[in-house]
Amino acid sequence: EGVTYDLLPRPCQVLVLLNPQSGTGRALQLFHSHVKPMLTEANIAFTVFVTERPNHAHDFVQNGDLSSWNALVVMAGDGLMFEVVNGLMERQDWESALKKPLCILPGGSGNALAASINHYAGNEPAIKEELLTNCTYILCKGLHTPMDLVSLRTASGKRLFSFLSFGWGFISDVDITSERYRKLGNARFTMGTVQCLAKLEVYKGRLSYLPVGETSASSSPYREQSSSSGQSGHHTCYRNGHPSHILPQTVPGMSHVPEGTWPEDSLLVPFNQPVPKHWTVEPEEEFVSIFAIYQSHLGADYVMAPKAKLHDGSIHLFYLKAGVSRTALLKLFLAIQKGTHMDLNCPQLRYIPVRAFRIEPFVAAGLMTVDGEMLPCEPVQGQVQNQLCRIIGG
Ligand code: ADP
Ligand code: MG
16 A cells, blocks of 8 residues: 655744643753754744643644644644644544644653654664654654544543553553653653552453454444433443542543544444454453554554554554463563564463454453543443544654
8 A cells, every 4th residue: 555645835834832841841942952953944934832731732722723834743742642633633623624734743751653753764763862853854854644543432421532552451550650750751661660560460351352354244333322321421330330430630531523523433333232243352351451552652662563554554452361470571561672572472462453442341440541641441442543634754
């Protein structure tokens, strides 16, 4: 399949959404020292929007007039890009708004998308200022291309759009636990891993998925039974009736755009129905971690899905079944830094490219994350939406 690229016009005008708190707190300083000179050289004019609070960028992108910008540049971690993608989706004109190229410049401690773009461009692995310089150079070149998104639905009625990952269990625990070490930059994940290894937990639930290449004539597109199915609340019915925890500072669900105008989730059926017959239901019901990733990198130096591409139509689903030892888990985490974890032939680790998945926790335990942001634990399903937005890369 041919990759099609378009080029930013010159001169052009970009909006830089910058989170001054992300990562080690130096994003603004790094913008002035490393990014500005290169943009000026490349005839790219910019306006900097410095965020003052969580959701500031989301609200601006959702409601603002974006017509003066040729691209939206996020200089932060993956968390701010998540705000921007979902802010765009909540616009009434989301379909045309998503045609505007997005760009990531690594300013955070979680820079998975930036590291992935650096990898797709054929560059050597890089971190910190070197990764920033590479990504700024990619922006200066100005090539943009389609990117897949994943449409996620929760049992309580949230719908979210994700560009990076969805996870439950160990890896999500590390992601969130490590946030308190944000000031360490990339090293936060090493600290988080060591801490989570100490209290290695098992999460019970059912995992179902639609493997890539599994075709079926059947089509039963997602339809909500009724509009009162819980857009607002956290009420979640579990198979065995355990109530869900209400966690602080979790991502909000979307409700601004009428369901009918969004892209259809043609592979999913409502939670009250079993997954379609041609899906696979994993017999194992005890997991250390389930992690669905759609970019190559999980962090600047974690290559989880080396074969992933910007628009491969795939969700790269990894799951780690219960029974894995702490030593084996630590070895896996060290191997992920080189992308060689599958070579270890760990019997509990499975990898399968899928187009859709469903996770149904039996109890609300452990953290769930979407693009590194926290979500309360509840049943979630998602499917790939091919080439839904555009990203600068190449
Ligand atoms: P990091 O990679 O260090 O986590 P992110 O850019 O992902 O950095 O941002 C982390 C969180 O900070 C996101 O949830 C985002 O919504 C929030 N945020 C954005 N702007 C601000 C701000 N000005 N002050 C505090 N938090 C912010
Ligand atoms: Mg983050």
